Each structure stands twice: as structure tokens, then as C-alpha cells.
Amino acid sequence: xxxxxxxxxxxxxxxPGPGAVLAALAAAQFTVMLATSIVNVALPQIRAGTGLTDGxxxxxxxxxxxxxxxxxxxxGRVADLLGRRRVLLAGLALxxxxxxxxxxxxxxxxxxxxxxVQGLGAAAIAPAxxxxxxxxxxxxxxxxxxxxxxxAVSGAGAAGGVLLGGVxxxxxxxxxxxxxxxxxxxxxxxxxLVLVPRDAGRPGGHFDLLGTATITLALTxxxxxxxxxRGAGWSxxxxxxxxxxxGVLLAAFCAIEARRPDALVPLRLLTAGRVAxxxxxxxxxxxxxxxxxxxxxxxQQQVLGESPLVTGTGQLPLAVVHMIGSALAPRISRRIxxxxxxxxxxxxxxxxxxxxxxxxxxxSYLADVLGPSVLVGLGLGVAFVQLTxxxxxxxxxxxxxxxxxxxxxxxxxxxxxxLAALATLAGSVTAHASSGQAPLEALTAGYRTAFAxxxxxxxxxxxxxxxxxxxxxxxxxxxxxxxxxxxxxxxxVPLNR
Numbered sequence: 001x002x003x004x005x006x007x008x009x010x011x012x013x014x015x016p017g018p019g020a021v022l023a024a025l026a027a028a029q030f031t032v033m034l035a036t037s038i039v040n041v042a043l044p045q046i047r048a049g050t051g052l053t054d055g056x057x058x059x060x061x062x063x064x065x066x067x068x069x070x071x072x073x074x075x076g077r078v079a080d081l082l083g084r085r086r087v088l089l090a091g092l093a094l095x096x097x098x099x100x101x102x103x104x105x106x107x108x109x110x111x112x113x114x115x116x117v118q119g120l121g122a123a124a125i126a127p128a129x130x131x132x133x134x135x136x137x138x139x140x141x142x143x144x145x146x147x148x149x150x151x152a153v154s155g156a157g158a159a160g161g162v163l164l165g166g167v168x169x170x171x172x173x174x175x176x177x178x179x180x181x182x183x184x185x186x187x188x189x190x191x192x193l194v195l196v197p198r199d200a201g202r203p204g205g206h207f208d209l210l211g212t213a214t215i216t217l218a219l220t221x222x223x224x225x226x227x228x229x230r231g232a233g234w235s236x237x238x239x240x241x242x243x244x245x246x247g248v249l250l251a252a253f254c255a256i257e258a259r260r261p262d263a264l265v266p267l268r269l270l271t272a273g274r275v276a277x278x279x280x281x282x283x284x285x286x287x288x289x290x291x292x293x294x295x296x297x298x299x300q301q302q303v304l305g306e307s308p309l310v311t312g313t314g315q316l317p318l319a320v321v322h323m324i325g326s327a328l329a330p331r332i333s334r335r336i337x338x339x340x341x342x343x344x345x346x347x348x349x350x351x352x353x354x355x356x357x358x359x360x361x362x363x364s365y366l367a368d369v370l371g372p373s374v375l376v377g378l379g380l381g382v383a384f385v386q387l388t389x390x391x392x393x394x395x396x397x398x399x400x401x402x403x404x405x406x407x408x409x410x411x412x413x414x415x416x417x418x419l420a421a422l423a424t425l426a427g428s429v430t431a432h433a434s435s436g437q438a439p440l441e442a443l444t445a446g447y448r449t450a451f452a453x454x455x456x457x458x459x460x461x462x463x464x465x466x467x468x469x470x471x472x473x474x475x476x477x478x479x480x481x482x483x484x485x486x487x488x489x490x491x492x493v494p495l496n497r
Contacts, residue, residue, distance in 0.1 A: 031092075073212070085192065167312055269406070303359075
């Protein structure tokens with residue numbers, strides 16, 4: 001144990017160092033990202049084991065993403081009001097129980113419901129953990145290192161989920177992918193209990209119930225409509241009604257927030273630092289990021305004929321390079337500035353995706369996947385860290401949880417939009433090519449199109465970043481937070497241009 005002896009001879013427990021605290025919080029983020037991607041490789045086995053149809057199988061993924069994306073803003077605000085450590089622990093407990101239920105589920109309905117509850121737990125975990133990590137990391141090199149760690153574990157969790165899912169599915173069967181996530185959440189909860197100090201929360205704060213309900217319903221309609229469109233088509237009445245409802249609810253949310261003193265998304269949050277720019281760009285990055293981890297394993301399994309284990313192992317280079325990029329991102333930003341860093345990272349990832357758009361039906365992992373994965377992982381790691389930094393830049397301490405929820409929401413919703421659009425596009429190309437080409441050729445044509453459009457979208461995002469991330473002044477007040485008192489202190493620091 002971490003003990004120290006005082007002058008009176010008493011033994012007291014030493015407070016954990018900031019590195020240990022950050023490690024526990026990063027492990028929470030890793031677990032959330034792991035659960036996002038760990039099912040991708042196992043979907044064929046889950047379909048066979050539960051009797052789900054192709055359309056039903058997609059809801060094993062969608063139920064988690066729907067609840068996660070729709071409830072992140074609410075989770076972030078609740079964490080600010082009730083205490084971030086308390087909400088983090090509650091989210092981890094719910095996440096662990098839901099994961100266990102998913103693995104033990106005797107029916108498809110139980111599995112999908114458990115995945116939705118998993119998403120609810122994740123919506124509490126992600127913003128609370130990020131806010132606590134930022135509380136313990138003052139502005140400067142310490143904040144950069146913390147964000148580098150955050151980016152590394154996020155990418156490692158997404159890519160590692162594909163690897164672990166392949167190993168567990170092949171060796172012990174698909175239920176073990178959920179059992180492993182339950183065990184990971186329980187271990188992280190124990191680490192948080194021991195290492196992360198309590199925070200006070202804001203007992204006198206008010207929760208914007210009307211705004212929360214409106215935006216949650218709006219995001220639910222949006223994500224539901226987009227994910228359903230992949231199977232039902234964009235002209236389906238249910239899809240069109242859901243998307244129209246999302247538009248009406250989003251407009252209502254904006255009107256509500258403009259009149260409320262306790263708004264869920266206050267104007268001060270969007271005007272602090274480069275928060276708005278960071279979130280717009282993160283949404284665009286997310287639209288490509290989540291689709292990448294959907295299409296790449298499918299190409300490896302369905303076209304190259306790789307087993308789940310080999311497919312998962314093939315994600316290791318991408319994960320390793322992503323971690324390297326995340327670690328280098330703060331140093332690169334200090335040297336060349338935030339704008340140049342974001343632009344270069346997005347263009348690097350776009351180059352990797354353009355390379356992936358040249359895959360062939362008779363290709364191989366070494367010739368078609370390895371090289372592009374290195375470029376994609378490097379660009380993704382740097383871009384994720386820098387955009388997360390922009391999305392929490394200058395945010396008052398009282399809004400840190402909400403800022404964490406907002407940047408995770410934009411990434412999730414962007415991912416849902418991108419995946420729905422790209423999956424529909426790839427499916428259309430494959431269906432059109434099927435009339436004159438072999439099945440594998442037709443599948444590959446669809447995947448090539450998805451990667452090519454993703455590359456174009458990221459290149460356009462890089463150009464947009466040149467304008468959105470520029471500063472209008474040389475120096476701007478930013479905020480630091482004292483974690484013990486949960487206060488906001490204004491200080492002046494030099495800014496990256």
C-alpha cells in the first residue's frame with residue numbers, strides 16, 4: 001500500500017499521484033471504446049447463435065450507439081451537478097451489469113436491451129472521466145500529456161476491441177466478448193474507488209430537464225432514422241418521419257436554450273476558446289472514424305477470407321501507430337501550432353483512406369491493408385488528441401463534464417450519420433455491380449467507394465480546419481481548475497496559432 005509515517009509515528013495513506021489517477025480514468029475511457037468495437041468481428045457468430053436476422057443483427061451495434069450518443073449531454077451535466085467521481089462509479093457499475101447480462105442473455109431481445117443499457121452506462125462514464133482527467137491536468141505540457149494519453153487509449157480501445165473480439169470469439173465463443181467487458185469495468189471501478197479523489201459537485205445547481213429531454217429525443221430520432229435507413233432505405237416513411245422529428249426537436253431545443261438561465265448547453269460553452277470549432281471538426285472526423293472500423297474488418301473477413309482471430313490481429317499496427325500519434329500530438333502542436341497540426345493529421349488520414357480505396361478482391365493484407373493502416377492510425381491519433389484539446393479549451397470548471405459530453409456526442413452522432421450514409425452508398429454500389437461482376441468483386445467495389453468518399457470528406461475537413469481553428473487574437477484568457485475545490489481560476493497563457 002502507499003503509506004507514509006508522520007512525525008508522531010502514525011501511519012497515513014499517501015494520496016495517489018496524478019499519474020495513477022490519470023491511468024484509472026484512461027482505463028475507463030478504454031473500456032467504453034472497447035465495447036464500441038468489440039462486437040464488430042463477432043456479428044456473424046452472434047447472428048447464428050441468437051437467430052437474429054441481418055437487420056436485427058445491426059441493432060446489436062446500434063442499440064449501444066443510440067443510447068450512448070443520445071444521453072451523453074445529459075450524462076455530462078449530471079456529472080457536473082452530482083459529482084463526477086460519483087457519476088463515473090455509477091456508470092461503471094451499470095456498464096458492468098449490462099455487459100454481464102448481454103453475455104448471459106438467453107434471447108436476442110435480452111441481448112439488444114442489455115446493449116442499450118451498456119450505452120446508458122457509457123454515457124455517464126465518458127464525460128465524467130474526461131472532466132476528472134482535465135481537472136487534474138493544468139494547462140500547459142501536463143494537459144497536453146493527459147490528452148495524449150486520452151487519445152492513445154481511445155484509439156487502442158477501438159482497435160483493440162476488434163483484436164480482442166476476434167480472439168475471444170474464435171477461442172471461447174461470442175458471449176465472452178461481453179464477459180470480458182464486464183470484468184474490465186469491474187476492475188476499473190475498483191481502481192477509481194482507490195485512486196480517484198472525491199469531488200464536490202454543485203449541490204445548488206439546476207438541471208435543465210426540459211432541454212435535456214428535448215435534445216435526448218432529438219438525438220434519438222436522428223440516430224434511429226440514420227441507422228434504420230441502412231436497412232429500410234432513405235425513402236421509408238419511418239425513416240423520413242424520424243429525421244423530420246429530429247429536425248423539429250432540434251429547433252425546439254435551440255429555442256428553449258435561448259430562454260433558460262440554467263441551459264443544458266449554455267452559450268458561454270460554445271464561445272469559450274475554440275470549443276465550437278473542435279466539436280464541428282470532431283463530428284466530421286467521427287463520421288469517417290467509426291465507419292473505418294466497420295468496413296475494414298468486413299473486407300478482411302468477407303473478401304480476404306481471414307478468420308476473426310487473424311482479422312483482429314491485423315488491427316494491431318493501426319492501434320500501435322495510433323498510440324504513437326497520440327503521444328506525439330501535444331509536442332507537434334507546441335512546435336507548429338494547433339491549426340497546422342489538425343490540418344496535417346487530417347490530410348495524413350485522408351491519404352491512408354485514399355490508399356485503401358485501391359483494395360482488390362484478390363488482394364492480401366500485406367499489399368492492401370497494412371500500409372494504409374499505418375497512415376490512417378498516425379493521422380487519426382494526432383487529430384483526435386488535438387480536436388479533443390480544442391473542444392475543452394477555455395471551458396470553465398463548472399462546465400467541464402458538459403464539455404466532455406458534448407465532444408463525445410458530436411463524435412458519436414457524426415459517426416452515426418457517416419456510417420449510415422457510407423453503408424447505404426456501399427450497399428448501392430455493390431448491388432449495382434452484382435449484375436455484371438462476381439460477388440467478391442461487387443463487395444469490394446462497395447468498400448472501395450466507401451473508403452474513397454471517406455478520403456474526400458477528410459480532405460474537405462482539413463481545408464475547413466484551416467479557417468475554423470484560427471485565432472482572432474494573440475492572447476485569450478483561459479481557465480484552469482483546482483480539483484480539490486472545483487473552482488475556476490482565470491489565467492493568461494500563450495496560445496498555439
